Amino acid sequence: MTFLYLTKILWLTPLLLQTAIVLAMLRRKLVTSFPLFFVYTIVVVCREFILLFLPKGRIYFLIYWWGETLAILLGLAVIFEILAHILPKSASLKFISNSVVIFAAVAAIAALLILVFANPSGQNDPLLAIMAMGERSVRFLQSSLLIFVIALMSRLGLRWRQESVGIAAGFGVYSALALACFELGAHLHVISDLALALVNSAAYNLAAMIWAFFILRPTRVTPIQHLPKADLPEWNSAVTDYVHQWSRRY
Amino acid sequence: MVSTLLTLAVALLALVLAYALLRRAHTGVRDDHDWEQRKHAIDVGVFRVLLDRNEEIKLRRFLSVDQFAVFQRRRIRLALQMLRLVDENAGMAMELGQLAKLKPDLALARSIDQMIATAFQLRLNLLLARFCLYVKWIFPSWTVSLPAFELRYQHLLESMHAASRAFA
Numbered sequence: 001m002t003f004l005y006l007t008k009i010l011w012l013t014p015l016l017l018q019t020a021i022v023l024a025m026l027r028r029k030l031v032t033s034f035p036l037f038f039v040y041t042i043v044v045v046c047r048e049f050i051l052l053f054l055p056k057g058r059i060y061f062l063i064y065w066w067g068e069t070l071a072i073l074l075g076l077a078v079i080f081e082i083l084a085h086i087l088p089k090s091a092s093l094k095f096i097s098n099s100v101v102i103f104a105a106v107a108a109i110a111a112l113l114i115l116v117f118a119n120p121s122g123q124n125d126p127l128l129a130i131m132a133m134g135e136r137s138v139r140f141l142q143s144s145l146l147i148f149v150i151a152l153m154s155r156l157g158l159r160w161r162q163e164s165v166g167i168a169a170g171f172g173v174y175s176a177l178a179l180a181c182f183e184l185g186a187h188l189h190v191i192s193d194l195a196l197a198l199v200n201s202a203a204y205n206l207a208a209m210i211w212a213f214f215i216l217r218p219t220r221v222t223p224i225q226h227l228p229k230a231d232l233p234e235w236n237s238a239v240t241d242y243v244h245q246w247s248r249r250y
Numbered sequence: 251m252v253s254t255l256l257t258l259a260v261a262l263l264a265l266v267l268a269y270a271l272l273r274r275a276h277t278g279v280r281d282d283h284d285w286e287q288r289k290h291a292i293d294v295g296v297f298r299v300l301l302d303r304n305e306e307i308k309l310r311r312f313l314s315v316d317q318f319a320v321f322q323r324r325r326i327r328l329a330l331q332m333l334r335l336v337d338e339n340a341g342m343a344m345e346l347g348q349l350a351k352l353k354p355d356l357a358l359a360r361s362i363d364q365m366i367a368t369a370f371q372l373r374l375n376l377l378l379a380r381f382c383l384y385v386k387w388i389f390p391s392w393t394v395s396l397p398a399f400e401l402r403y404q405h406l407l408e409s410m411h412a413a414s415r416a417f418a
Contacts, residue, residue: 110256113253136257140257140260143260143261143263143264144260144264146264146267146268147260147263147264147267150264150267150268150271151267153271154267154270154271154274155370155373155374162348165271165272168268168271169268169271169272172264172265172267172268172271173265173268173269175264176260176261176262176263176264176265176268177261177265179257179260179261179264180257180258180261180262180265183254183257183258183261188254210272226282227346227347227350227358227361227362227365228282228285228289228342228343228346228347228365230289230339230340230342230343230369231294232339232340232343232365232368232369232372233368234294235294235297235336235340235372236368236371236372236375238294238297238298239333239336239372239375239376239379240375241298242301242379242382243375243378243379243382245301245303246382
């Protein structure tokens with residue numbers, strides 16, 4: 001009975017939080033800044049609402065898995081959206097977005113290799129086994145990309161005032177915990193399917209709380225009178241000159 | 251087994267980084283006044299003199315090998331301290347720029363983007379400069395040059411952009 005209540009709470013909490021996030025994004029005109037995150041939230045909320053009133057069966061199964069696939073793909077796209085949002089629009093930093101694409105390609109190949117060489121043992125249903133392995137591979141790709149993006153955000157000095165920090169941190173926490181769960185549960189069978197489902201659900205609740213905290217809280221724009229004078233170009237030139245002292249062209 | 255370890259390592263790293271991002275979330279500069287109080291006054295001229303190659307050659311000529319190593323390490327330590335302060339300044343300037351970006355002003359947004367791009371480039375260069383200085387601290391008399399990997403990478407990217415423009 002307690003377990004039933006727990007699963008219901010874990011199911012309904014993010015549903016309510018994400019509905020509030022959708023409304024807050026509309027009210028604060030954040031849809032134009034994060035259109036993919038908005039679509040992602042809408043897709044997840046709609047899917048959960050439909051599943052809430054649907055009896056378990058073939059249609060339930062189809063909606064669950066197609067919704068999950070769409071949510072995962074949108075989740076991946078949101079990472080690139082965050083990247084485009086946080087990077088300053090400068091031609092000199094084009095190499096960063098190029099590096100991310102290269103890194104994403106490497107991570108995608110690694111994820112594909114995991115999928116190909118993984119042994120989906122322990123599952124009675126081969127289709128379910130393939131889906132679980134596929135989700136694990138995509139979570140691996142998502143976590144790898146988030147590692148890169150979060151490290152970049154730290155270097156960019158992004159703080160709590162930015163919604164992008166919350167979105168990235170939420171996805172980071174969820175994809176990391178989900179990946180660990182899939183590895184320990186669906187692949188190694190160290191934890192039971194029940195524990196896997198609970199931890200996965202709890203991780204998503206945590207992510208939804210982080211998103212809600214960053215999006216629902218009122219923003220206070222601090223008046224900045226002028227840009228700080230920190231002699232950055234002079235320092236950049238001095239540091240670059242020093243680094244170039246070390247290098248010779250081949 | 252390898253894939254399991256790799257997967258768990260990726261998950262753990264993503265979790266730690268996300269936690270660190272959230273933990274640091276409440277620190278940082280909040281306004282102009284905060285910046286004026288917390289910024290470090292550092293002279294770029296002093297930094298250039300500390301790492302000037304001609305100065306190094308002069309020192310090498312006038313000091314014994316041991317004395318030179320001691321003196322050179324002291325200079326490098328000072329340069330590293332300056333770089334740490336520059337890094338903090340650049341970080342705070344970026345935070346302030348991000349705050350200023352919250353105001354809907356297109357002209358201001360452009361100059362902020364430019365400032366953030368410079369600060370970001372500086373922080374990337376600082377990583378490289380620190381590495382060079384650590385190597386130099388270990389081997390103070392080292393005069394060997396390293397391959398210009400980052401120049402080659404830059405040239406490769408430029409040629410890729412040129413090729414894509416030509417095709418377009």
